[in-house]
Amino acid sequence: MKPLPVIGACCAPGAQPIAADDAQALADRFKALADPTRVAIVNRLAGADEVCVCDLVEDFELSQPTISHHLRLLREAGLVEAERRGTWAYYRLVPEAIDGLRVALAG
Amino acid sequence: MKPLPVIGACCAPGAQPIAADDAQALADRFKALADPTRVAIVNRLAGADEVCVCDLVEDFELSQPTISHHLRLLREAGLVEAERRGTWAYYRLVPEAIDGLRVALAG
DNA sequence: CGGTTTCATCGACAGGTGTCAATCTACCAG
DNA sequence: CTGGTAGATTGACACCTGTCGATGAAACCG
Numbered sequence: 001m002k003p004l005p006v007i008g009a010c011c012a013p014g015a016q017p018i019a020a021d022d023a024q025a026l027a028d029r030f031k032a033l034a035d036p037t038r039v040a041i042v043n044r045l046a047g048a049d050e051v052c053v054c055d056l057v058e059d060f061e062l063s064q065p066t067i068s069h070h071l072r073l074l075r076e077a078g079l080v081e082a083e084r085r086g087t088w089a090y091y092r093l094v095p096e097a098i099d100g101l102r103v104a105l106a107g
Numbered sequence: 108m109k110p111l112p113v114i115g116a117c118c119a120p121g122a123q124p125i126a127a128d129d130a131q132a133l134a135d136r137f138k139a140l141a142d143p144t145r146v147a148i149v150n151r152l153a154g155a156d157e158v159c160v161c162d163l164v165e166d167f168e169l170s171q172p173t174i175s176h177h178l179r180l181l182r183e184a185g186l187v188e189a190e191r192r193g194t195w196a197y198y199r200l201v202p203e204a205i206d207g208l209r210v211a212l213a214g
Numbered sequence: 215c216g217g218t219t220t221c222a223t224c225g226a227c228a229g230g231t232g233t234c235a236a237t238c239t240a241c242c243a244g
Numbered sequence: 245c246t247g248g249t250a251g252a253t254t255g256a257c258a259c260c261t262g263t264c265g266a267t268g269a270a271a272c273c274g
Binding site for chain 2: 011012014017018020023031034035038040043044047095102107
């Protein structure tokens with residue numbers, strides 16, 4: 001798991017050149033949001049403190065493995081984090097990660 | 108070419124639920140930034156008013172068709188726009204499109 | 215203990231994506 | 245008109261990705 005690198009402004013007028021590594025790291029995080037299901041999951045998590053996986057499986061009309069797959073990608077990108085409590089797993093947003101992307105889009 | 112739909116906050120704590128269409132539209136625009144070369148191109152365009160395609164082909168060590176391909180994806184996502192002057196083509200950032208993404212990431 | 219539930223992982227498959235060489239289409243200079 | 249240059253398009257290829265069914269792993273219940 002990467003330590004969630006902090007990348008400065010890059011994509012609005014006036015931004016300074018960024019290194020190839022940073023472009024790669026940014027692309028990786030944007031890739032996590034490059035799917036409508038994952039955008040919807042993030043949106044769902046943004047509306048509550050935490051959400052049980054079982055609720056996500058009910059909300060979206062996708063198989064449980066597919067939801068699990070998307071959650072993993074979001075987790076690996078550092079955008080969400082999971083906590084296991086007994087039989088259930090609860091997912092939360094990582095606001096700092098979203099902030100990081102917003103900052104990167106600034107000028 | 109889509110009319111660049113405006114989508115409200117979606118991905119930070121406190122955001123309201125968004126429609127499936129909006130999740131799709133957002134994912135499409137994030138997908139345009141889900142590649143390191145395209146992030147670097149956007150960063151390059153952010154540092155100048157406009158950039159000639161010939162300069163991009165020189166800067167990045169990729170073939171001219173590949174650069175052209177990435178520019179098309181960015182254009183179709185509405186993140187950049189092109190202007191043809193004589194033999195050369197000049198690309199510019201569309202700041203409103205970047206702003207739209209930044210707003211979507213807000214809470 | 216055995217059975218059930220929740221979630222993650224695996225294997226497979228169709229469709230999408232990044233890349234390049236080759237080609238095509240303006241446009242400009244003689 | 246001829247030749248040269250800039251950029252877009254095409255075709256091909258390897259690789260990645262979203263999806264599902266089947267299986268595994270861990271916790272709970274009776």
